[in-house]
Amino acid sequence: PSPMDAAEDGGDEEAQVWDQIKAEAKRDAEAEPALASYLYSTILAHPSLERSLSFHLGNKLCSSTLLSTLLYDLFLDTFSNDPSLRSAAVADLIAARVRDPACVSFSHCLLNYKGFLACQAHRVAHKLWSQSRRALALALQSRVADVFAVDIHPAAKIGKAVLFDHATGVVVGETAVIGNNVSILHHVTLGGTGKFGGDRHPKIGDGVLIGAGATILGNVKIGEGAKIGAGSVVLIDVPPKTTAVGNPARLVGGKNKPRQHD
Amino acid sequence: PSPMDAAEDGGDEEAQVWDQIKAEAKRDAEAEPALASYLYSTILAHPSLERSLSFHLGNKLCSSTLLSTLLYDLFLDTFSNDPSLRSAAVADLIAARVRDPACVSFSHCLLNYKGFLACQAHRVAHKLWSQSRRALALALQSRVADVFAVDIHPAAKIGKAVLFDHATGVVVGETAVIGNNVSILHHVTLGGTGKFGGDRHPKIGDGVLIGAGATILGNVKIGEGAKIGAGSVVLIDVPPKTTAVGNPARLVGGKNKPRQHD
Amino acid sequence: PSPMDAAEDGGDEEAQVWDQIKAEAKRDAEAEPALASYLYSTILAHPSLERSLSFHLGNKLCSSTLLSTLLYDLFLDTFSNDPSLRSAAVADLIAARVRDPACVSFSHCLLNYKGFLACQAHRVAHKLWSQSRRALALALQSRVADVFAVDIHPAAKIGKAVLFDHATGVVVGETAVIGNNVSILHHVTLGGTGKFGGDRHPKIGDGVLIGAGATILGNVKIGEGAKIGAGSVVLIDVPPKTTAVGNPARLVGGKNKPRQHD
Numbered sequence: 001p002s003p004m005d006a007a008e009d010g011g012d013e014e015a016q017v018w019d020q021i022k023a024e025a026k027r028d029a030e031a032e033p034a035l036a037s038y039l040y041s042t043i044l045a046h047p048s049l050e051r052s053l054s055f056h057l058g059n060k061l062c063s064s065t066l067l068s069t070l071l072y073d074l075f076l077d078t079f080s081n082d083p084s085l086r087s088a089a090v091a092d093l094i095a096a097r098v099r100d101p102a103c104v105s106f107s108h109c110l111l112n113y114k115g116f117l118a119c120q121a122h123r124v125a126h127k128l129w130s131q132s133r134r135a136l137a138l139a140l141q142s143r144v145a146d147v148f149a150v151d152i153h154p155a156a157k158i159g160k161a162v163l164f165d166h167a168t169g170v171v172v173g174e175t176a177v178i179g180n181n182v183s184i185l186h187h188v189t190l191g192g193t194g195k196f197g198g199d200r201h202p203k204i205g206d207g208v209l210i211g212a213g214a215t216i217l218g219n220v221k222i223g224e225g226a227k228i229g230a231g232s233v234v235l236i237d238v239p240p241k242t243t244a245v246g247n248p249a250r251l252v253g254g255k256n257k258p259r260q261h262d
Numbered sequence: 263p264s265p266m267d268a269a270e271d272g273g274d275e276e277a278q279v280w281d282q283i284k285a286e287a288k289r290d291a292e293a294e295p296a297l298a299s300y301l302y303s304t305i306l307a308h309p310s311l312e313r314s315l316s317f318h319l320g321n322k323l324c325s326s327t328l329l330s331t332l333l334y335d336l337f338l339d340t341f342s343n344d345p346s347l348r349s350a351a352v353a354d355l356i357a358a359r360v361r362d363p364a365c366v367s368f369s370h371c372l373l374n375y376k377g378f379l380a381c382q383a384h385r386v387a388h389k390l391w392s393q394s395r396r397a398l399a400l401a402l403q404s405r406v407a408d409v410f411a412v413d414i415h416p417a418a419k420i421g422k423a424v425l426f427d428h429a430t431g432v433v434v435g436e437t438a439v440i441g442n443n444v445s446i447l448h449h450v451t452l453g454g455t456g457k458f459g460g461d462r463h464p465k466i467g468d469g470v471l472i473g474a475g476a477t478i479l480g481n482v483k484i485g486e487g488a489k490i491g492a493g494s495v496v497l498i499d500v501p502p503k504t505t506a507v508g509n510p511a512r513l514v515g516g517k518n519k520p521r522q523h524d
Numbered sequence: 525p526s527p528m529d530a531a532e533d534g535g536d537e538e539a540q541v542w543d544q545i546k547a548e549a550k551r552d553a554e555a556e557p558a559l560a561s562y563l564y565s566t567i568l569a570h571p572s573l574e575r576s577l578s579f580h581l582g583n584k585l586c587s588s589t590l591l592s593t594l595l596y597d598l599f600l601d602t603f604s605n606d607p608s609l610r611s612a613a614v615a616d617l618i619a620a621r622v623r624d625p626a627c628v629s630f631s632h633c634l635l636n637y638k639g640f641l642a643c644q645a646h647r648v649a650h651k652l653w654s655q656s657r658r659a660l661a662l663a664l665q666s667r668v669a670d671v672f673a674v675d676i677h678p679a680a681k682i683g684k685a686v687l688f689d690h691a692t693g694v695v696v697g698e699t700a701v702i703g704n705n706v707s708i709l710h711h712v713t714l715g716g717t718g719k720f721g722g723d724r725h726p727k728i729g730d731g732v733l734i735g736a737g738a739t740i741l742g743n744v745k746i747g748e749g750a751k752i753g754a755g756s757v758v759l760i761d762v763p764p765k766t767t768a769v770g771n772p773a774r775l776v777g778g779k780n781k782p783r784q785h786d
Contacts, residue, residue: 101459112404142636197625363721374666
């Protein structure tokens with residue numbers, strides 16, 4: 001398929017997910033009149049996913065000095081001009097639906113998952129950072145840290161179809177890189193090891209799963225499909241499809257013969 | 263004593279605690295004029311604990327799209343129609359006062375303990391969930407996760423006289439069960455181990471104490487009166503009156519001869 | 525130098541840092557019109573650091589029942605009447621700038637670092653506590669716990685030039701003492717070990733570094749310049765310039781011959 005086809009596929013998937021979200025919101029509004037006005041203003045009043053998401057993020061992240069209208073315009077402008085951000089959001093919605101058994105609908109994720117919302121706000125902050133609009137990117141990071149207790153440096157690079165489950169307390173440092181199809185539980189830190197600058201944060205490969213409360217420190221490489229146990233403190237590289245557990249983390253099966261999983 | 267007596271006892275206890283709360287608020291308002299208006303609107307203006315609590319929760323959890331009046335009506339309606347929720351709230355207040363040396367008064371807990379407030383909001387969300395009002399229950403869970411950084415699935419079952427101390431970062435999964443007289447410190451996770459649905463979360467017996475940052479994963483059973491050390495990662499059953507510590511957690515005294523405490 | 529000189533030096537340093545903050549805000553407002561109004565209202569409209577900080581804290585910590593004007597007056601009154609609180613704030617700003625490679629400017633720290641803001645609000649709450657205005661001090665602690673997910677008991681004593689990096693989930697108990705030049709990462713607990721009152725929390729010496737997710741429990745002494753590894757659970761004294769790691773934490777180099785670092 002040509003790149004044009006791919007773009008159309010992306011658009012089709014976006015349209016399908018958005019149709020589904022509207023159908024869910026309509027059903028919920030009918031079943032629960034107490035939520036009708038809320039569902040109308042956050043979802044049903046909007047002609048597109050990007051407008052609904054921008055409105056919802058603007059309302060969540062605004063303050064008495066950083067107005068919701070300013071944030072709405074900023075989010076909408078960024079999502080409208082960058083289709084890759086929209087397709088990443090759609091991929092994140094699908095990832096939550098597929099990987100989290102507690103995720104009962106797309107609209108539940110869009111409205112209620114602070115990990116999803118924090119990640120979309122980060123995608124916008126990262127875009128701003130790459131355009132050298134750093135003060136605004138940092139202001140956005142700060143609002144996300146206050147409102148969602150998720151602290152992701154705007155320079156950090158995050159792939160698609162990423163699930164931040166529960167998300168409270170996640171910290172991701174400036175030079176961290178997170179691949180595609182990664183699942184990260186709450187209280188996970190991708191941090192540095194000292195007070196020196198430069199490339200100092202973890203690189204997380206595609207398909208990695210990081211358990212609750214894991215702390216990964218320094219410019220280490222977590223290979224494709226690796227699993228990091230809950231509560232681990234990881235200071236070493238972890239090979240692909242390998243599991244690391246404990247404090248300090250060791251590879252299951254041993255350093256020289258780590259056991260590979262599927 | 264007949265159930266009627268018990269209900270009256272519950273009512274008596276509720277009345278006594280509420281009288282005490284009003285006396286504390288009156289004393290504090292006189293000693294601290296800067297707080298007088300706050301204490302009047304949150305406590306002294308209300309004729310009952312359920313109204314004061316509903317008002318306070320509505321104010322804490324409202325947003326620009328989920329109005330405080332809607333939440334107030336929802337809380338008040340639920341508390342008014344279910345005496346067991348009111349007696350659970352009173353038992354939680356007493357638990358904080360008895361077990362937390364930093365808890366100087368009932369009103370301090372009612373106004374300031376986000377673990378107490380998150381737990382009462384959960385009790386209402388759980389009631390809604392059991393009435394199949396799931397979209398509203400999940401919206402409430404989400405507001406509690408945003409405002410208090412406490413993420414309790416509305417389907418989780420929680421007993422009476424439960425203390426969530428500090429509470430930041432607590433995560434409780436869909437099929438978790440927490441007994442009576444349990445104390446849970448901050449950053450505690452009662453989570454699942456994978457992406458499969460079904461009964462997948464811990465069952466916590468009466469009188470258990472779970473230390474800060476402990477992570478308990480999977481459908482394991484923590485026996486009555488057990489203690490889980492701070493920072494433990496528990497993947498196994500823990501017998502009653504036994505202590506588990508470490509990552510991965512082991513029983514103090516060994517697997518075959520765990521040492522029982524009083 | 526006489527104490528008078530020291531006071532003047534403190535004032536000079538405060539003036540220099542404030543001049544720098546205004547220059548940064550002016551530069552950012554010119555480069556980013558979307559932030560101009562925000563930067564004007566939080567920084568450029570104010571004649572002094574104490575007014576800017578009081579305004580910003582008042583806005584962050586207010587609620588529908590605890591008004592921003594009341595909080596502004598309270599902060600400003602306290603900062604104005606106690607130069608030691610102002611010099612501590614300045615020392616904290618410098619500490620963030622020097623020790624955190626992600627801290628690009630003083631204004632970034634002032635506006636965006638919830639650890640910095642939580643610490644300044646704590647300094648005011650601690651002052652109120654020492655004046656027996658306990659209900660107000662506890663209300664402030666509660667707002668900081670809600671808004672920043674940082675829970676510091678107003679009685680806890682905190683030195684100068686302290687860096688709370690990321691800060692989400694930090695819990696500091698009533699009888700804890702933190703020295704000067706201490707760096708504390710997110711999810712750190714300085715907690716108690718039981719339900720008894722009295723002097724029950726850790727004492728942290730000058731220049732200590734406490735890694736992410738470390739839990740230090742009980743009335744233990746962490747000596748000057750010690751380092752506590754990420755994810756450690758510390759239940760013992762740690763000698764000066766010594767590193768403790770693990771769960772439970774052990775001294776690097778062994779209990780009898782702990783290895784000293786510089």
